[in-house]
Amino acid sequence: MSRLSVLSNPLLLGFEEIERLIDRTGKGANEGYPPYNIERIAAQSGEKEKLRITVALAGFLRDQLEITVEDNQLVVRGRQQDDKSREYLYRGIAARQFTRTFVLADGIEVQSAELSNGMLAIDLVRHEPHRLVRRIEIENG
Structure with missing residues (x-):
């Protein structure tokens, strides 16, 4: 069974990638x-x-965090290890x-990231796209 969406309009050509990104956003x-x-x-x-994403990461150290850009997605990962040397009475x-x-979105670039007092701040900038106008010549058949 096929799914109909706003982007399945026959006049919107090549927007499958945007539809895939919308689906991916909804899952998370x-x-x-x-x-x-x-x-x-x-400015x-x-x-x-700028856009700033601030993530509350109390207890995480810089080397326990990873920030990547994968396929138009900003991915922030954190991994903490249990400290085996501690004996907890209550945890x-x-x-x-x-x-x-x-x-x-296209044109958004990660400018910087800073971890301070348990808050990770990631700054993003939007680059204006270059407007391209091209005349297409019509050939005789």
Whole structure:
């Protein structure tokens, strides 16, 4: 059984990739850990406007985190190891692993990432696409 979507309109050619990205975004929407914010940072002193993703990662060290861009997706991964040398009487803070994925539009570039006081800030910039107008010559058949 085929699925119909807004992007299956016959006048929208080549938008299968966007539909795939929308499907991928919906699959990860129910994840609650780690919590995050997304904010818009206004352009200042000649710089472009930025987007900032802030992820709350209390207890994670820099070498336990990995940030990659894969196929228009920003992927933040964290891996903590249990400290076998500690003897817990009560353990309410678990060592955990996570993967948090953000789908990026074309032209969005990761500018920087900084971990400070348990908060990971990732700055993104949007590059304006070059507008291309091309005249197509019609040949005689």
